[in-house]
Amino acid sequence: MRTALFWIFSLAAVASALGVVGNLRSPINSALSLVVSMLALAGLYVLLEAQFVGLIQVMVYAGAIVVLFLFVIMLLNLRGSGASGAESQPIVKALGALVVVAATLWLARTLSSGRAPWPDVEQGFGTTRAIGEALYTDYVLSVQVAGVLLLAGIVAAVVLAKKKID
Amino acid sequence: MATSTVWVSIFLFALVLLAFAPIMTWVERKQSALMQDRIGANRASILGFKALGLIHPLADVIKMITKEDTIPTGAHRFLHLVSPFIAVAPAIISFAVIPYGGTYEMWGAHISLCVADLDYGVLFVFAIGSIATYGSMLAGWAGNNNFGMLGSIRVSAQMISYEVALGITVVGLFMIFGTLRLTDLGVMQQETFRLFGFLEHFGWVAADANWIDWITIPMWGIVLQPLPFFMFLTALMAENKRAPFDTPEGESEIVAGYFIEYSGMKFGLYMMGEWIEVVVIAALLTAMFLGGWSLPWVREADMIAAWTPALGENMANLAAMLLAVHVFLIKVIVLIWFQMLIRWSMPRFRYDQVMNLGWKILLPLSLANIVVTALGILFVQGVTS
Numbered sequence: 001m002r003t004a005l006f007w008i009f010s011l012a013a014v015a016s017a018l019g020v021v022g023n024l025r026s027p028i029n030s031a032l033s034l035v036v037s038m039l040a041l042a043g044l045y046v047l048l049e050a051q052f053v054g055l056i057q058v059m060v061y062a063g064a065i066v067v068l069f070l071f072v073i074m075l076l077n078l079r080g081s082g083a084s085g086a087e088s089q090p091i092v093k094a095l096g097a098l099v100v101v102a103a104t105l106w107l108a109r110t111l112s113s114g115r116a117p118w119p120d121v122e123q124g125f126g127t128t129r130a131i132g133e134a135l136y137t138d139y140v141l142s143v144q145v146a147g148v149l150l151l152a153g154i155v156a157a158v159v160l161a162k163k164k165i166d
Numbered sequence: 167m168a169t170s171t172v173w174v175s176i177f178l179f180a181l182v183l184l185a186f187a188p189i190m191t192w193v194e195r196k197q198s199a200l201m202q203d204r205i206g207a208n209r210a211s212i213l214g215f216k217a218l219g220l221i222h223p224l225a226d227v228i229k230m231i232t233k234e235d236t237i238p239t240g241a242h243r244f245l246h247l248v249s250p251f252i253a254v255a256p257a258i259i260s261f262a263v264i265p266y267g268g269t270y271e272m273w274g275a276h277i278s279l280c281v282a283d284l285d286y287g288v289l290f291v292f293a294i295g296s297i298a299t300y301g302s303m304l305a306g307w308a309g310n311n312n313f314g315m316l317g318s319i320r321v322s323a324q325m326i327s328y329e330v331a332l333g334i335t336v337v338g339l340f341m342i343f344g345t346l347r348l349t350d351l352g353v354m355q356q357e358t359f360r361l362f363g364f365l366e367h368f369g370w371v372a373a374d375a376n377w378i379d380w381i382t383i384p385m386w387g388i389v390l391q392p393l394p395f396f397m398f399l400t401a402l403m404a405e406n407k408r409a410p411f412d413t414p415e416g417e418s419e420i421v422a423g424y425f426i427e428y429s430g431m432k433f434g435l436y437m438m439g440e441w442i443e444v445v446v447i448a449a450l451l452t453a454m455f456l457g458g459w460s461l462p463w464v465r466e467a468d469m470i471a472a473w474t475p476a477l478g479e480n481m482a483n484l485a486a487m488l489l490a491v492h493v494f495l496i497k498v499i500v501l502i503w504f505q506m507l508i509r510w511s512m513p514r515f516r517y518d519q520v521m522n523l524g525w526k527i528l529l530p531l532s533l534a535n536i537v538v539t540a541l542g543i544l545f546v547q548g549v550t551s
Binding site for chain 2: 074
């Protein structure tokens with residue numbers, strides 16, 4: 001059951017990830033492929049007993065960030081504009097293809113070296129309580145730093161938006 | 167949970183859900199009619215049998231199914247087809263985590279009246295609800311219609327804005343109860359606290375004064391967090407896009423907004439999604455703020471223990487279960503009525519008013535609520551320790 005679900009989710013993730021970059025007809029289709037990819041990833045997280053991370057993946061990435069992408073695409077009305085700019089840059093294209101092939105080969109080599117079994121986790125792993133305890137005891141500095149970073153982002157957004165209004 | 171009891175809870179859940187959605191059309195018509203001094207739906211009849219207009223939902227369904235299903239030229243056929251389903255499915259799925267009763271032992275079976283008792287129950291509802299945005303957003307875009315497009319843009323902006331406030335308003339509640347699990351929230355809200363207990367701590371009353379033991383208040387979410395209850399309701403109603411938050415539909419400006427190009431049952435699915443969400447909102451608020459399935463001042467475990475000598479253990483559990491389901495339903499019905507009351511009393515907000523309410527009122531207030539709640543928790547801990 002678990003293995004079957006793993007294959008379903010990972011195939012969906014890979015196929016839709018290819019759909020994001022391979023879809024030149026419409027940016028909306030690319031964004032939707034991204035949503036499917038995010039949802040499949042969330043499924044993989046849940047399979048790894050990290051339910052909280054999976055849920056946040058759905059809520060933040062699939063539910064908010066890609067909605068914003070779609071919002072911008074719709075607002076600018078990018079309908080079937082196709083791939084722009086890539087045709088004129090053969091060097092960039094070749095470089096991109098090279099990197100992708102190399103990364104795939106490296107990944108395939110690493111993965112084929114050994115089959116990792118399903119991890120055994122203790123009771124309560126991945127629950128909200130466990131994540132909260134980890135965040136506010138062991139990783140409290142990282143949480144604070146991330147908070148400051150987000151605050152800086154908010155302030156920057158306000159500054160940028162104000163400049164346009166003035 | 168054993169497999170057989172899963173079926174019991176799924177059966178009850180489907181029963182409630184399927185009964186509610188069509189009846190909501192009737193409820194809305196009748197309530198709006200009452201509020202506007204009309205009679206409301208009363209014409210559809212089977213052999214002269216009208217049943218207070220309750221046949222109208224049936225007539226509606228027949229009309230919707232037999233209508234022509236149009237797909238406009240230039241539409242994205244696939245997205246046009248799937249959008250209504252993306253809009254409806256999340257509303258139905260969110261019911262899975264809402265408990266409409268506790269757990270009961272009877273005749274050797276262990277029955278839990280919650281289909282999926284998840285550790286992160288409330289977050290599940292939020293996550294699933296955030297997917298529903300796509301159903302409305304893609305509908306307007308896929309139909310290749312400019313009015314639909316404007317509706318889509320409004321939908322996405324509105325739903326993202328209120329998702330932020332939605333999550334933050336209830337943080338205070340989770341700080342108090344320390345859990346996201348909806349069944350735990352239901353059990354914890356059965357407790358009571360002494361309203362004037364702090365007087366004893368400060369020594370302001372005589373030590374033998376027992377009147378303070380009598381004045382107890384149930385620890386319902388709405389008692390502990392009264393303002394967030396209304397803010398959460400507001401944010402949920404804005405997510406549901408019904409009046410007064412129906413700028414994405416905005417008949418007077420953009421005809422019908424995002425679902426302008428839908429006809430027949432696909433249009434019906436959007437309507438159904440909205441009505442199911444009304445029920446979801448009522449059920450979620452009941453589970454989180456109104457004490458869930460329990461009566462105030464009554465601990466369910468105590469109640470079962472009190473009934474056991476008279477009824478026997480099995481019958482006591484069964485009676486408690488039936489009572490719990492009915493109490494839950496009554497609370498849900500009251501909240502549905504309240505939402506209908508708001509929907510038919512308020513005119514549509516202007517778009518900038520919707521945005522101001524979300525970002526400039528709800529968000530700062532909910533952030534302030536977190537600070538105030540934290541101070542309150544510190545105070546209570548100081549008093550009780």
